[in-house]
Amino acid sequence: MLNSGISFHEIIHSLRQAIAVVNPKGYILSVNHAWVQISSEGGIPESFNWTGINFTQIFAALSEADGRCPNALDPVLNGTSPLFRTEFQSRFERSLKWFLFEASTVYYEDTHTVKGMVVCLTDITKSKMLEHELTEALTQIRTLRGLLPICAVCKRIRDEDDIWNSVESFLEKHTHAEFTHDICPECIRRLYPKYSSVLDGPSYS
Numbered sequence: 704m705l706n707s708g709i710s711f712h713e714i715i716h717s718l719r720q721a722i723a724v725v726n727p728k729g730y731i732l733s734v735n736h737a738w739v740q741i742s743s744e745g746g747i748p749e750s751f752n753w754t755g756i757n758f759t760q761i762f763a764a765l766s767e768a769d770g771r772c773p774n775a776l777d778p779v780l781n782g783t784s785p786l787f788r789t790e791f792q793s794r795f796e797r798s799l800k801w802f803l804f805e806a807s808t809v810y811y812e813d814t815h816t817v818k819g820m821v822v823c824l825t826d827i828t829k830s831k832m833l834e835h836e837l838t839e840a841l842t843q844i845r846t847l848r849g850l851l852p853i854c855a856v857c858k859r860i861r862d863e864d865d866i867w868n869s870v871e872s873f874l875e876k877h878t879h880a881e882f883t884h885d886i887c888p889e890c891i892r893r894l895y896p897k898y899s900s901v902l903d904g905p906s907y908s
Contacts, residue, residue: 715735716735716736716737718735718737719737719825719826720737720823720824720825721734721735721737721738721740721741721742721823721824721825722734722735722737722738722821722822722823722824723735723738723753723758723821723822724809724819724820724821724822725758725759725780725819725820725821725822726819727780727817727818727819728780729757729758729759729760729776729780730755730756730757730758731753731754731755731756731757731758732754732819733753733754734753734754737824738753738824739751739753741824741826744795744796745793745795745796746795746796758822759776759777759780762775762776765791769791771789771791775787775789776806776820779806779807779808779820780808780817780819780820781817782808782810782815782817785807785808786805786806786807786808787804787805787806788803788804788805788806789803789804790802790803790804790827790831791804798828800826800828801826801827801828801830801831802824802825802826802827803824803825803827804822804823804824805822805823805824805825806820806821806822806823807820807821807823808820809821854867858870859873860873862876862877
């Protein structure tokens with residue numbers, strides 16, 4: 704393989720995702736620049752030394768406060784479940800952010816002995832906001848499906864409460880349509896024959 708001149712260390716620090724490398728006992732070995740930046744946005748000074756901090760204890764405390772399983776990372780650290788993924792909210796100084804949390808087991812070359820785990824935080828706030836907006840839009844859209852029981856004589860429609868509604872009230876109830884009234888040319892000719900000559904103009908032909 705050709706030497707690209709870019710070290711693995713540089714690649715990790717160039718990622719937008721916040722990365723922390725954790726040893727088998729749950730202590731942080733190193734973090735990348737994005738981890739420091741996100742932490743500082745959450746109120747932790749950039750000068751804070753993450754190396755040697757017990758990350759599993761931090762995760763357990765946050766999980767208990769959020770109603771989640773505090774021991775969710777144990778299977779990742781012992782290799783019985785090599786991936787844990789969840790989403791969570793975190794309140795920052797100026798906003799509320801959403802993150803995708805992923806923890807993956809790191810093995811030695813024998814692929815059996817656990818070397819530690821890698822924790823990755825991805826800011827998914829924009830996609831969550833879009834998801835919320837789409838959900839809000841869908842809740843406001845009410846569509847008519849299936850067969851509608853309509854009276855063959857008066858044309859009123861029976862709703863789900865067995866109440867007969869006019870077409871206007873039924874559609875206003877089940878859609879966002881609003882009605883304004885007019886008279887079609889056929890009704891004008893039938894009800895007001897003396898004005899029917901007006902309909903012979905180009906706009907009614």
